[in-house]
Amino acid sequence: MIREMNKEEIPAxxxxxRSSFMxxxxxxxFTEENAPRFTAYATTDERLFYQAEVEKRPMYxxxxxxxxxxYYSLSKQSETEWELNNLCVxxxxxxxxxxxxxxxxxxxxxxxxxxKKLNIGIVxxxxxxxxxxxxxxxxxxxxxxFDFFPFTCGYMEKQL
Numbered sequence: 143m144i145r146e147m148n149k150e151e152i153p154a155x156x157x158x159x160r161s162s163f164m165x166x167x168x169x170x171x172f173t174e175e176n177a178p179r180f181t182a183y184a185t186t187d188e189r190l191f192y193q194a195e196v197e198k199r200p201m202y203x204x205x206x207x208x209x210x211x212x213y214y215s216l217s218k219q220s221e222t223e224w225e226l227n228n229l230c231v232x233x234x235x236x237x238x239x240x241x242x243x244x245x246x247x248x249x250x251x252x253x254x255x256x257x258k259k260l261n262i263g264i265v266x267x268x269x270x271x272x273x274x275x276x277x278x279x280x281x282x283x284x285x286x287x288f289d290f291f292p293f294t295c296g297y298m299e300k301q302l
Contacts, residue, residue, distance in 0.1 A: 144247045147201040147213070152190045154210045155203065159185045162213075162230030170267055176292045181228060193217075199227070200255075202247060204240050211235045212244050216251065222258040229262075245278055253302050266296035 147155060163182035167173070174183045193199045193215060204212035214229040226248050231240045252260050264271055266285050276282065280298040287294050 143206070144202055144204050144243060147194075147203045149191070149194060151203065151210060152187050152194070155201070155213050156185055156187050156190055158203075158210055158213050158232055159190075159228050159230055161232055163228075165233050166265060166268060166271075170265065170293065172292060177290075179290055185228070200251065202244070202251070204231070204244055212240045214244050214248055216248065216255075218255075219261065221256065224252045224255065224257045224260055226260055226262045241274075242278075249300075249302055257302060259299055259301055261297065261299045264296045264298065266294035272296060272298070 160182050163180065163185075167177070167180060167182045172180050172182070177183065190201075194201055197217065199215045199217050201215040202213070203210045212229075212231040212235070215227045217225045217227055219225055226245075229241065229244055229248070231238075231244070248260065260280075262275065262280065264275065266272070272282065275298050278300070280300045282296060282298050284297050285294050286297070
């Protein structure tokens with residue numbers, strides 16, 4: 143079931159995010175030393191609380207039997223554009239269709255909020271993830287290299 147996150151669930155969501163993004167870090171050789179701002183290392187209870195309370199980001203969880211298995215949040219970029227943040231599924235629950243359900247939910251919610259476009263940033267070197275988003279209708283629109291990341295950021299968008 144997908145529903146809005148309760149603020150008391152922030153620590154559980156942080157665990158889901160960090161665990162999910164850690165598999166990418168391990169696969170691509172990111173460490174806390176060479177990529178301290180990567181999601182697997184930078185996500186904290188305080189950061190998520192700030193995003194929820196100050197930035198007022200809509201946050202959603204996929205739960206089953208009272209356990210949070212997946213998460214995503216949205217951030218408003220303009221009246222018609224939203225960014226999808228930290229869509230993730232616990233590694234042991236991947237390939238069960240949860241990510242697809244979360245993404246379809248994000249499409250519906252952005253439309254409800256008046257959005258016409260959904261943007262996302264990814265690790266460009268994660269070819270499997272890029273192909274997954276492309277299979278869901280996202281178009282690759284560019285890349286950018288930041289000095290503080292040992293990878294290239296890829297940018298994608300989907301018209302809704």
